[in-house]
Amino acid sequence: MSEQQLFKVTIDNITIEVPAGTTVLQAARSIGGDVAPPAMCFYSKLEGSGGKCRTCLVEVSKGSEKDPRPMPKLVASCRTTVMDGMEVKNITSPKVKDARAGVVEFLLLNHPLDCPICDQAGECHLQDLGYEHGKEGTRYEFQRRTFKKYDLGQYIQLHMTRCILCYRCVFTADQLTEKREHGVLDRGDHAQIATFIEKNLHNDFIGNVIDVCPVGALTDKTFRFKNRVWFLKPLDAHRDCPTCSGRVTLWNRGDEVFRVTARKDEWGEIEDTPDGKTGWICNTCRFEKKKTSDWMIEGPRNVNRHSVISQGHYVGLQKPQETIEKVLDGRQPKLLMDIHNISDVNKPSVELSAINGAATSSVFNK
Amino acid sequence: MGVKLLLEKAHIPGIRTYEVYRREGGYRSVEKALQSMTPEAIVEEVKKSGLRGRGGAGFPAGMKWSFIAKPEGVPRHLVCNADESEPGTFKDRYLMEFLPHLLIEGLIVASFALGSNNTYIYIRGEYAWIVDILETAINEAKANGWLGENILNSGFDCNIHVQRGAGAYICGEETALIESLEGKRGNPRIKPPFPAIKGLWQRPTVVNNVETLAAVVPIINIGGDEYAKIGVGRSTGTKLISACGNINKPGVYEIDMTVSVEEFIYSDEYCGGIANGKRLKACIPGGSSVPILPANLLLKTAKGETRYMNYESLSDGGFATGSMMGSGGFIILDEDQCIVKNTYTLARFYRHESCGQCSPCREGTGWMEKLLLRLEKGEGKMSDIDLLWDIQRKIEGNTICPLGDAAAWPVAAAIRHFRDEFEWHVTHAQEAQTRNFGLAHYADPIHVPVTA
Numbered sequence: 007m008s009e010q011q012l013f014k015v016t017i018d019n020i021t022i023e024v025p026a027g028t029t030v031l032q033a034a035r036s037i038g039g040d041v042a043p044p045a046m047c048f049y050s051k052l053e054g055s056g057g058k059c060r061t062c063l064v065e066v067s068k069g070s071e072k073d074p075r076p077m078p079k080l081v082a083s084c085r086t087t088v089m090d091g092m093e094v095k096n097i098t099s100p101k102v103k104d105a106r107a108g109v110v111e112f113l114l115l116n117h118p119l120d121c122p123i124c125d126q127a128g129e130c131h132l133q134d135l136g137y138e139h140g141k142e143g144t145r146y147e148f149q150r151r152t153f154k155k156y157d158l159g160q161y162i163q164l165h166m167t168r169c170i171l172c173y174r175c176v177f178t179a180d181q182l183t184e185k186r187e188h189g190v191l192d193r194g195d196h197a198q199i200a201t202f203i204e205k206n207l208h209n210d211f212i213g214n215v216i217d218v219c220p221v222g223a224l225t226d227k228t229f230r231f232k233n234r235v236w237f238l239k240p241l242d243a244h245r246d247c248p249t250c251s252g253r254v255t256l257w258n259r260g261d262e263v264f265r266v267t268a269r270k271d272e273w274g275e276i277e278d279t280p281d282g283k284t285g286w287i288c289n290t291c292r293f294e295k296k297k298t299s300d301w302m303i304e305g306p307r308n309v310n311r312h313s314v315i316s317q318g319h320y321v322g323l324q325k326p327q328e329t330i331e332k333v334l335d336g337r338q339p340k341l342l343m344d345i346h347n348i349s350d351v352n353k354p355s356v357e358l359s360a361i362n363g364a365a366t367s368s369v370f371n372k
Numbered sequence: 373m374g375v376k377l378l379l380e381k382a383h384i385p386g387i388r389t390y391e392v393y394r395r396e397g398g399y400r401s402v403e404k405a406l407q408s409m410t411p412e413a414i415v416e417e418v419k420k421s422g423l424r425g426r427g428g429a430g431f432p433a434g435m436k437w438s439f440i441a442k443p444e445g446v447p448r449h450l451v452c453n454a455d456e457s458e459p460g461t462f463k464d465r466y467l468m469e470f471l472p473h474l475l476i477e478g479l480i481v482a483s484f485a486l487g488s489n490n491t492y493i494y495i496r497g498e499y500a501w502i503v504d505i506l507e508t509a510i511n512e513a514k515a516n517g518w519l520g521e522n523i524l525n526s527g528f529d530c531n532i533h534v535q536r537g538a539g540a541y542i543c544g545e546e547t548a549l550i551e552s553l554e555g556k557r558g559n560p561r562i563k564p565p566f567p568a569i570k571g572l573w574q575r576p577t578v579v580n581n582v583e584t585l586a587a588v589v590p591i592i593n594i595g596g597d598e599y600a601k602i603g604v605g606r607s608t609g610t611k612l613i614s615a616c617g618n619i620n621k622p623g624v625y626e627i628d629m630t631v632s633v634e635e636f637i638y639s640d641e642y643c644g645g646i647a648n649g650k651r652l653k654a655c656i657p658g659g660s661s662v663p664i665l666p667a668n669l670l671l672k673t674a675k676g677e678t679r680y681m682n683y684e685s686l687s688d689g690g691f692a693t694g695s696m697m698g699s700g701g702f703i704i705l706d707e708d709q710c711i712v713k714n715t716y717t718l719a720r721f722y723r724h725e726s727c728g729q730c731s732p733c734r735e736g737t738g739w740m741e742k743l744l745l746r747l748e749k750g751e752g753k754m755s756d757i758d759l760l761w762d763i764q765r766k767i768e769g770n771t772i773c774p775l776g777d778a779a780a781w782p783v784a785a786a787i788r789h790f791r792d793e794f795e796w797h798v799t800h801a802q803e804a805q806t807r808n809f810g811l812a813h814y815a816d817p818i819h820v821p822v823t824a
């Protein structure tokens with residue numbers, strides 16, 4: 007292949023070079039940190055995704071070297087490709103911050119905010135988005151929209167009330183399964199994800215819709231209400247699976263496997279397998295293999311996410327630099343007194359049950 | 373009497389049939405185009421005419437045609453947008469119902485210019501009876517050699533297919549229309565790519581409004597230069613206006629764009645004045661999506677000049693004091709109309725018609741509707757008015773397709789110009805349930821500061 011053409015792009019005053027055809031969002035992600043706009047609908051593994059939620063809006067203050075005019079409107083960074091010399095403002099643009107706060111408010115407008123009883127809590131992108139880009143409180147004073155819960159087959163529950171209509175599950179089913187059996191019905195704020203006639207999704211790979219769903223609208227019925235995700239210990243594991251790569255993350259408590267998911271990267275997207283394919287996993291791995299003995303455990307998984315899910319996993323833990331020796335000017339710590347030798351509190355000769363009243367020092371001094 | 377290029381023959385008995393239409397000089401433009409002109413020459417002629425798209429955005433038609441990509445071996449398509457679902461707009465219906473052959477004729481010429489062998493008319497589902505009229509006309513045209521293979525021995529093949537929509541306003545947006553035509557859910561596409569590069573079945577496609585395509589006929593017949601002499605400035609040719617609301621003579625009028633708004637409303641040739649001797653309060657001059665104007669800003673611009681029925685003059689003053697030509701749906705409100713209620717009705721429409729893809733439009737339209745209903749019922753708060761303003765501001769410009777803007781603009785304009793009427797619904801909540809705010813000062817002359 008001929009040499010990849012490289013484009014220079016400046017995002018929030020940081021200049022990098024990326025291959026032509028890269029989207030602004032992907033370029034920003036390669037810088038990382040706060041420069042990467044939040045993305046609720048775009049999913050790099052799903053063709054055609056993005057452009058819908060509008061959380062990733064950015065300001066293009068210079069179109070390109072050739073045509074330096076700024077773009078008149080904010081653009082969806084997930085669906086805008088970089089041009090050579092483009093200058094983009096994300097968190098450095100007040101317009102972006104204002105519009106994004108608006109989008110967060112819109113997304114939460116009809117959201118039930120039932121995080122306390124939602125399985126997604128702790129790994130929910132909408133929670134993260136709300137914390138990071140939203141405002142406290144809402145100005146909405148009307149009844150929120152609700153839908154009935156549906157079982158989509160034996161494994162998946164659809165809780166449409168929480169859905170943000172990102173269309174990721176629709177793209178997943180379209181691109182991963184032979185015949186898509188669900189989609190979007192109706193329009194506008196009354197639109198819903200639904201199945202057509204049959205309320206059942208049959209397909210070896212349909213479980214992946216749970217992983218792509220940014221919120222708690224599609225949940226794993228084998229895991230429902232079993233545990234909070236932040237109490238679980240994520241472990242990388244694999245098995246020899248005839249259907250999929252068999253590379254998963256186990257979510258354990260003690261030796262018990264509570265749930266199985268695909269392996270997700272820091273943007274919440276399913277990681278590639280070593281052969282470069284997206285690591286979708288099959289229903290058998292996800293729903294049926296719930297014993298530690300089903301798996302070869304590789305080791306703990308570092309979950310690099312902003313929300314409470316990483317709580318307790320000590321990711322990025324800052325250990326104090328100084329050692330005791332340093333603090334003590336090079337002297338070794340010295341045992342000054344062994345409390346057990348001096349105190350008789352633990353005297354085995356005194357039968358505790360025989361003490362009449364409170365056990366005070368007078369009892370032991372006898 | 374102004375010049376009439378489209379509707380001149382609309383009332384000749386039997387004009388809907390091929391024989392009469394042909395006898396009256398129909399299909400001359402096809403003969404001229406296919407026998408004596410190249411496709412490029414036709415595009416050039418349309419460019420010269422200055423014809424602007426009649427579907428709402430007013431984009432120059434010739435320019436749009438010249439953008440169509442021409443990759444080797446890939447078919448191209450022309451699609452006629454007959455979805456006409458904008459409240460207040462009903463001009464395409466009239467044209468198709470009375471002069472189906474005029475549209476077919478324009479379609480053949482445009483198809484030839486663009487190299488479209490399969491051309492589609494996507495028609496609003498509710499216009500069921502017009503489908504029959506169009507299909508009859510297509511069959512007649514085909515039987516007489518104007519459609520099919522090797523038309524007039526030019527080597528050009530063309531067929532026209534009529535496809536009915538299923539009742540969604542959003543399918544009038546060109547990329548949603550294309551999706552729907554492909555048999556999918558009518559969600560607008562994210563642009564780029566534009567239809568001119570990847571449209572119907574990923575092939576280069578031009579989408580034009582019914583009236584735009586019909587106007588190609590007189591342009592070819594009289595020539596682009598002659599056409600451009602009619603009208604004024606960049607508003608060339610004639611425009612169909614569907615006038616409705618509180619006027620004496622609602623209907624579809626063809627105007628050359630030199631008529632003043634005042635003349636259009638009050639002269640007997642057009643609307644014939646406000647009905648029942650009432651006074652004019654406000655007007656939505658270009659279909660429900662464009663900003664509403666109070667009487668004083670409608671008849672005169674903020675500079676105190678006469679406002680005319682054309683693209684430039686209607687938008688004079690920008691959104692602060694002007695509006696838009698839009699799709700030509702001219703809606704008049706008299707002194708008995710309540711602006712709050714009218715705005716609520718429009719908001720309800722947009723909420724219902726939003727496709728729901730992008731969050732600002734999906735959620736924002738529903739929110740605005742609820743707030744407006746509350747205000748209308750006298751249960752609103754003063755802060756609701758500012759909230760509405762903030763919501764529309766956060767929708768506008770932040771969505772995938774212009775429906776978001778179309779939902780935001782009417783609310784913004786109503787608050788901008790009629791804020792005191794909104795406030796009155798809060799301060800006089802009880803009274804607002806029993807009577808309307810009335811004309812108030814909305815027709816008072818606007819003080820124009822004199823500058824030396």
Ligand SMILES: Cc1cc2nc3c(=O)[nH]c(=O)nc-3n(C[C@H](O)[C@H](O)[C@H](O)COP(=O)(O)O)c2cc1C
Pocket residue numbers: 424425426427428429430431433436453454455456457458541542543544545546547579580581582584585773774775778
């Ligand atoms: C929500 C929405 C609805 C629309 N509905 C129509 C319509 O019913 N008819 C139409 O001709 N154009 C409609 N348009 C405009 C089309 O997208 C497109 O601009 C037009 O068909 C182009 O034709 P023109 O260049 O001849 O005006 C609509 C646009 C939007 C955003």
Ligand code: SF4
Pocket residue numbers: 168169170171172173174175176199215218219220221223224
């Ligand atoms: S169910 Fe989940 S993945 Fe599907 S559209 Fe809703 S939020 Fe997106």
Ligand code: SF4
Pocket residue numbers: 542559560725726727728729730731733734771772773774775776777
């Ligand atoms: S602006 Fe509204 S109608 Fe247009 S794509 Fe977005 S949700 Fe759909």
Ligand code: FES
Pocket residue numbers: 044045046047048056057058059060061062063082083084085
């Ligand atoms: S992530 Fe770009 S619009 Fe949703």
